[in-house]
Amino acid sequence: MEVTRRSLACLALTLFTVSVVQPLTGLAQSNTGENKEKKLEKATFGGGCFWCTEAVFQRVKGVQKVVSGYTGGKIKNPTYEQVCTGTTGHAEVIQVEFDPKVVSFAKLLEIHWKTHDPTTLNKQGYDEGTQYRSAIFYQNEEQKKVAQEYKDKLNKEVFDGKIVTEITPLDVFYAAEDYHQNYYNLNANKGYCKAVIVPKLKKFEEVFSDAKK
Numbered sequence: 728m729e730v731t732r733r734s735l736a737c738l739a740l741t742l743f744t745v746s747v748v749q750p751l752t753g754l755a756q757s758n759t760g761e762n763k764e765k766k767l768e769k770a771t772f773g774g775g776c777f778w779c780t781e782a783v784f785q786r787v788k789g790v791q792k793v794v795s796g797y798t799g800g801k802i803k804n805p806t807y808e809q810v811c812t813g814t815t816g817h818a819e820v821i822q823v824e825f826d827p828k829v830v831s832f833a834k835l836l837e838i839h840w841k842t843h844d845p846t847t848l849n850k851q852g853y854d855e856g857t858q859y860r861s862a863i864f865y866q867n868e869e870q871k872k873v874a875q876e877y878k879d880k881l882n883k884e885v886f887d888g889k890i891v892t893e894i895t896p897l898d899v900f901y902a903a904e905d906y907h908q909n910y911y912n913l914n915a916n917k918g919y920c921k922a923v924i925v926p927k928l929k930k931f932e933e934v935f936s937d938a939k940k
Contacts, residue, residue, distance in 0.1 A: 767791055768827050770835050770870065771798060771897050773818040773862035774843035775851025780821045782911035782924050783842050783931050788940050789829030794822045795903045795910070798864055799895065807904055813856040820864065822900050832870055834938060836863070836877050842931050845881075846889040852923060861890075864897035871896070 774780045777795040784793045797805050800817030810817045823835065843851055845861045865871040874894050882888045902908075911924050932939055 765826065767824045768832070769866055770823045770825065770832055771820050771864040771866070771900060772823070772835075772839045773799075773820040773860055773864070774839060774845075775819070775859045775861075776854050776923070777819040777821050777903065777907065778910040778919070779851075779924050779927050780839075780843070781909070782928060783838065784821060784823050784835075785909075785912070786928070786931065786939050787825075787830060787835070787838060787935075788938055789826045790823055790835075790940075791826060792824040795907045796820055796822060797858075797901045797903060798897060798899060799862065803899075804901060807907065810858050811856070813858055815858075817858060817901075818860050818862050819858050819903075820862065820900070822902075830938065833873055833877065836874060838931070838935055838938065839863070840877075840881060840890075840892070841934055842927055845892045846886055848891045861892040863892060863894045864900075865894065866897055 772780060772784075781793050781795050784790055796819075797810050797815075797817040798820050800810070800815040802809070802815050802817075805815050805817050809815050810819065825832075825835065843861060847861075849855065849857045849860050851859050851861075863870075863874045865874055871894065878890055878892060878894065882890050911920050911928075914920055915925075
């Protein structure tokens, strides 16, 4: 009799596990899958040395990843040394992966324009050359439209027509060498970082306190 009762108890527990626990487990897996499918978008900006722009955008809420690299040139797989000659046509840029539900492309544009000087041609601070040009490389027609409208508005209301930022379609993005990636976070005590990047980050934090992580 005792064996029968135990058998019935085991059967009841098994049925409970199959009918209740397994559906809950399936639900948890489904939710996890939905989180993994979060749709990210990309934006590509040039604003002088990519060490600086990378450091700024790494601190923007909603930005998931920032990669320093090169685009806009005429040779394949350019090296840093080649780009620095100013003869390849490439710009130093960052490619930003962001969650549009957290931060809009328009907000990223605002941050881009306010954390570098868009009125100096092929120059940012002491960095000079076409590789340091102010640029937006759009990924689609919507980005092009938003960027051009924003530029026109700034030219009219703020910069009196002096913005030199180029707005062109993204062709091929080449990731820069590994030692350029995450540069400020790994080299914060170096002279360039202290003299150039730190002031830029302070400005970002003051102006965009609502957008920083």
